[in-house]
Amino acid sequence: MSENFDVKLEKKCYVPDPACKEGARIPDYEKAYQEFLDDPDGFWDRIARELEWFQPWKQVKEWNHPYAKWFTDAKVNITHNCLDRHIFDGYRNRVAIIWRGEGGEERIVTYRQLYKEVMRFANALKDLGVMKGDRVCIYMPLVPEQIVAMLACARIGAVHSVVYGGFGANALNTRIRDAEAKIVITADIGMRRGKTIPLKGIVDEAVINAPSVERVVVLRRKEPLVELHSEMEVDFHEIMKAAEPVCAPEVMDSEDPLFTLYTSGTTGTPKGILHTCGGYMVGTYYTTKYIFDLKEHDVFWCTADPGWITGHSYIVYGPLAACATVLITETTPDYPDPGIWWKIIEDFGVTIFYTAPTAIRMFMKLGEEWPDKYDLSSIRILGSVGEPLNPEAFEWYYHVIGKDRCPLLDTWWQTETGMHMITTLVGEPMKPGFAGKAVPGVVVDVVNKAGEPVPAGTGGFLIIKEPWPSMMRTVYNNDERYRQYWETIPPYYAAGDLAVKDEDGYIMVIGRADDVIIVAGHNIGSAEIESALVSHESVAEAAAIGKPDPVKGNTIKAFVILRVGYEPSEKLMHELIYHVRMTLGPIAMPSEIEFVTSLPKTRSGKIMRRVLKAKELGMDPGDISTLED
Numbered sequence: 051m052s053e054n055f056d057v058k059l060e061k062k063c064y065v066p067d068p069a070c071k072e073g074a075r076i077p078d079y080e081k082a083y084q085e086f087l088d089d090p091d092g093f094w095d096r097i098a099r100e101l102e103w104f105q106p107w108k109q110v111k112e113w114n115h116p117y118a119k120w121f122t123d124a125k126v127n128i129t130h131n132c133l134d135r136h137i138f139d140g141y142r143n144r145v146a147i148i149w150r151g152e153g154g155e156e157r158i159v160t161y162r163q164l165y166k167e168v169m170r171f172a173n174a175l176k177d178l179g180v181m182k183g184d185r186v187c188i189y190m191p192l193v194p195e196q197i198v199a200m201l202a203c204a205r206i207g208a209v210h211s212v213v214y215g216g217f218g219a220n221a222l223n224t225r226i227r228d229a230e231a232k233i234v235i236t237a238d239i240g241m242r243r244g245k246t247i248p249l250k251g252i253v254d255e256a257v258i259n260a261p262s263v264e265r266v267v268v269l270r271r272k273e274p275l276v277e278l279h280s281e282m283e284v285d286f287h288e289i290m291k292a293a294e295p296v297c298a299p300e301v302m303d304s305e306d307p308l309f310t311l312y313t314s315g316t317t318g319t320p321k322g323i324l325h326t327c328g329g330y331m332v333g334t335y336y337t338t339k340y341i342f343d344l345k346e347h348d349v350f351w352c353t354a355d356p357g358w359i360t361g362h363s364y365i366v367y368g369p370l371a372a373c374a375t376v377l378i379t380e381t382t383p384d385y386p387d388p389g390i391w392w393k394i395i396e397d398f399g400v401t402i403f404y405t406a407p408t409a410i411r412m413f414m415k416l417g418e419e420w421p422d423k424y425d426l427s428s429i430r431i432l433g434s435v436g437e438p439l440n441p442e443a444f445e446w447y448y449h450v451i452g453k454d455r456c457p458l459l460d461t462w463w464q465t466e467t468g469m470h471m472i473t474t475l476v477g478e479p480m481k482p483g484f485a486g487k488a489v490p491g492v493v494v495d496v497v498n499k500a501g502e503p504v505p506a507g508t509g510g511f512l513i514i515k516e517p518w519p520s521m522m523r524t525v526y527n528n529d530e531r532y533r534q535y536w537e538t539i540p541p542y543y544a545a546g547d548l549a550v551k552d553e554d555g556y557i558m559v560i561g562r563a564d565d566v567i568i569v570a571g572h573n574i575g576s577a578e579i580e581s582a583l584v585s586h587e588s589v590a591e592a593a594a595i596g597k598p599d600p601v602k603g604n605t606i607k608a609f610v611i612l613r614v615g616y617e618p619s620e621k622l623m624h625e626l627i628y629h630v631r632m633t634l635g636p637i638a639m640p641s642e643i644e645f646v647t648s649l650p651k652t653r654s655g656k657i658m659r660r661v662l663k664a665k666e667l668g669m670d671p672g673d674i675s676t677l678e679d
């Protein structure tokens with residue numbers, strides 16, 4: 051896709067009940083945005099002051115393009131703000147986490163209980179030799195212990211790297227090795243649609259050829275307990291029991307690393323996006339409280355997994371820093387039936403509901419009768435994230451779930467940005483298909499390759515003009531890759547997305563400008579799929595593209611050239627699909643493989659996936675002057 055295209059802009063607009071604005075934390079968008087423009091540092095300074103720091107900052111930001119420091123020389127610990135602060139503010143018995151298992155089991159964890167668990171597990175990690183700056187890989191199902199593990203790392207200054215449970219052994223191994231993780235924290239099993247997923251088995255495989263790993267901590271959920279084989283493996287609860295109960299938070303510099311999180315890129319190696327303590331804390335706290343308009347009695351449900359940035363920012367750090375009650379569940383949206391999520395909303399009185407377009411489209415297909423069975427009147431605010439929320443899905447979500455009375459926030463952001471960047475604030479007019487405008491504190495635009503703003507209605511590249519507190523600081527082990535974000539359309543941060551603005555400045559995000567495929571809201575790099583395919587003995591060359599899908603956004607189609615001696619067959623196709631599943635995990639599985647004898651390439655030998663895609667979709671392939679054959 052090139053950036054020169056015109057887009058027919060949807061004219062529809064929903065003006066919410068003015069009552070939404072009354073009592074909203076940001077009652078007037080224009081005014082808030084202007085206040086930020088008038089004094090950007092003062093804006094962030096005021097927000098940062100709502101939190102507790104061990105030592106204040108000298109400067110709000112220090113910008114040395116493309117490197118930013120936020121809250122320089124300040125000392126902080128994010129867990130002090132997520133836990134201790136509330137305990138001593140009188141919220142010790144407020145519910146921090148409501149967990150619901152697949153079978154209907156419930157666990158309620160108060161702030162005080164969470165605080166105690168985190169301190170104990172932090173000490174247990176110390177007992178295993180984990181020190182400030184060490185990397186810890188967390189590969190767990192969605193249970194409260196996953197959050198305990200993350201916060202315990204942050205408590206002692208260890209850098210966590212959470213890997214989503216849907217990744218396979220090879221993908222996990224790559225991520226462990228890149229981070230040089232000392233410890234892997236896992237569970238025996240995860241639950242999915244009544245079946246158990248053997249997480250520990252995948253870890254067993256992934257730690258082979260991962261020499262940095264000293265210990266594997268296993269949360270054993272299933273009876274009889276799975277056997278721990280070697281001295282390397284320890285039991286989650288046993289090490290907890292043996293640990294001291296009190297652990298003071300490590301005094302971290304604002305710019306010390308908090309975590310890395312891997313995201314797909316255009317090469318076969320995923321990028322370890324690095325976030326730091328102070329700025330990330332301020333950004334996620336601010337957006338949870340002010341953008342989601344979080345209030346005292348809200349029950350906040352973000353349906354993501356902490357294995358993704360959405361879970362880091364809007365299950366764990368943002369909501370806990372803002373003292374929210376967070377709902378988490380291991381349930382899949384259609385098990386035991388497609389009413390389960392609506393039942394959970396009714397049962398727990400969810401007030402803020404944040405999910406992904408792919409889920410909304412799935413429910414749309416299944417029909418209104420499922421949500422209509424349940425009382426959804428507790429919902430106050432709806433949110434969407436992960437990929438464009440198409441107008442049809444917007445309408446359905448707004449009418450059927452929100453009953454035409456809830457603001458719907460389509461939030462655009464990325465692993466790299468750490469927090470919401472573009473949305474429509476509570477009470478502002480909403481336009482289906484458009485994410486909205488930059489949140490106060492952020493400056494974005496849509497520009498051409500030269501960095502010049504494009505007129506309304508013309509497509510261009512989405513860029514961010516100014517640094518923001520929760521921006522990534524580097525790509526782990528690959529600072530060059532970090533600089534590329536700021537050097538593609540200098541001096542701006544190039545998000546890698548195509549977008550278009552309308553006359554009112556509302557931004558519609560169209561999709562990726564690069565070879566990242568978003569499947570059911572999960573970011574998957576073509577190159578990673580291709581390298582998984584090529585690792586199979588039969589494959590000489592492979593190219594993967596995304597094919598539009600009405601529910602998943604995209605599905606993966608791969609084109610494969612076989613090695614001499616191998617013949618295309620249905621059986622081989624299934625074998626290859628299975629091979630990708632085993633190496634990268636179920637989320638990266640191609641749904642289709644076509645055997646070909648050649649692939650379109652540039653003269654320099656790069657596969658032109660754009661040409662494959664155009665051909666597949668019966669579209670004009672655009673400029674093919676660089677095509678070799």
Ligand code: WT7
Pocket residue numbers: 313359360434435436437438439460461462463464465466485545546547559560561562568572573
């Ligand atoms: C990419 C980032 C940020 C949390 C989840 C994904 C796409 C994300 C939207 C949205 C249109 C969106 C973009 C972006 N994306 N939110 N509201 N509208 N596109 O994080 O895995 O880092 O993916 O997701 O293409 O670049 P991520």
